[in-house]
Amino acid sequence: MIDKDLLVYIDSSPRLPLLTDYGRAFIGLENSKSPELVERVKALFELLNGRLGFPDSPEGRENQECLNTLFRSVYPEVMIDLADLVYVQHERLAVFLSFDHININLRKDLGEKCEPLEPLNQKMNALFCQLARTLLRNTTLRNDKEVVRLLSEGYSYYLHQTENFPWEHSVQPHPLNSQQPVLDTATGLAGFSMINNWSSDSPMLVLTDSEPFIVNGLSHYLGLTGKSNVTVLDADFPSRPPQGMKFGLITSNKFLHHLRRSDRKQFLQWVFDSLEPRGMLEILDTDLEHQILEQSRRPEFGDKLTAGYEETLVEIEDDFAVTLAGDVEAAGFRVTHCESREYHDKTDAYSQHPGDNLSLKFVGLEIVAEKSD
Numbered sequence: 001m002i003d004k005d006l007l008v009y010i011d012s013s014p015r016l017p018l019l020t021d022y023g024r025a026f027i028g029l030e031n032s033k034s035p036e037l038v039e040r041v042k043a044l045f046e047l048l049n050g051r052l053g054f055p056d057s058p059e060g061r062e063n064q065e066c067l068n069t070l071f072r073s074v075y076p077e078v079m080i081d082l083a084d085l086v087y088v089q090h091e092r093l094a095v096f097l098s099f100d101h102i103n104i105n106l107r108k109d110l111g112e113k114c115e116p117l118e119p120l121n122q123k124m125n126a127l128f129c130q131l132a133r134t135l136l137r138n139t140t141l142r143n144d145k146e147v148v149r150l151l152s153e154g155y156s157y158y159l160h161q162t163e164n165f166p167w168e169h170s171v172q173p174h175p176l177n178s179q180q181p182v183l184d185t186a187t188g189l190a191g192f193s194m195i196n197n198w199s200s201d202s203p204m205l206v207l208t209d210s211e212p213f214i215v216n217g218l219s220h221y222l223g224l225t226g227k228s229n230v231t232v233l234d235a236d237f238p239s240r241p242p243q244g245m246k247f248g249l250i251t252s253n254k255f256l257h258h259l260r261r262s263d264r265k266q267f268l269q270w271v272f273d274s275l276e277p278r279g280m281l282e283i284l285d286t287d288l289e290h291q292i293l294e295q296s297r298r299p300e301f302g303d304k305l306t307a308g309y310e311e312t313l314v315e316i317e318d319d320f321a322v323t324l325a326g327d328v329e330a331a332g333f334r335v336t337h338c339e340s341r342e343y344h345d346k347t348d349a350y351s352q353h354p355g356d357n358l359s360l361k362f363v364g365l366e367i368v369a370e371k372s373d
Helices: 035-049 058-073 078-087 099-113 118-137 145-162 190-197 212-225 261-274 288-295 320-330
Strands: 182-185 205-209 230-234 247-253 275-286 333-347 358-371
Touching: 035 078, 035 145, 058 099, 058 118, 078 118, 078 145, 078 212, 099 118, 145 212, 182 190, 190 205, 190 212, 190 230, 205 212, 212 230, 247 261, 261 275, 261 320, 275 320, 288 358, 320 333, 320 358
Parallel strands: 182 205, 182 247, 205 230, 247 275
Antiparallel strands: 275 358, 333 358
């Protein structure tokens, strides 16, 4: 396996090309039913080829050969895998290359010359994950407008063609405010299914996010659907919220645990000010990530945790569910529904290795609150 800390990819010259003619053949893309994805796979790796490469050393040449074996045999949906690792790891933790597809293409290509593939699979996977980490840590590349465009449009085309949505989040207008706009805060990947499911006779739906990958992807997907009663805004809470708009319903789905308490209070005040009289706030949240962060300090837990995931977590208070409910009331709302439940689960969703379960105990919370007249 390749050491995570080893400098596998470099952006300085001289360097070996990231993409060679062998990989550039992209035989795994030949029978794809999505020319839009194929076009963007090729364009993305050509773009990265101009920005990254390998050290000119025996190890660099070996890594170059291995990565181009992956490029040669890879499937179009590799765009989704790479985007998940670079931009939305906090939402899509369990990302694994589909070696069933890759190996079918390799066997077709190599025939009798095909050696046992498990060692090669492991090395290709390590190189791919290291490429994702390189993009994640290189802010210039991660925020490059063309990189963002290619990956977000690839994500959009894939979901539009398959409707294989990563998250389902159904928002329905409150009956008392059925004609007033609805805003969802920090929408994330759930926005794709929300756009898909939003009916033409529903009020205006405003989706918000601060991540360019999400904003671009949702905007592109919205264009593919042709819907006119949905809009996507670049907004950040609480520092850069939408201004000059009023809503009948504002929803927050598993977002507030990403904010420290002082920022949550500022957010709740903005919500109160942005709602119409009798407007509603709906919150669905959990302290799961807080519990993961607490347990990650134990080596027997932290060593199993998906690489890089801990860096996405925010320190919040132990009694998050209690303080959040109190802060909603303190902001001036009348709480009409508040329910919390304790969950205990064993899952490999947060583990680096499939089947390597982690034991998780956390609280889920639902709050519905009304702005008084």
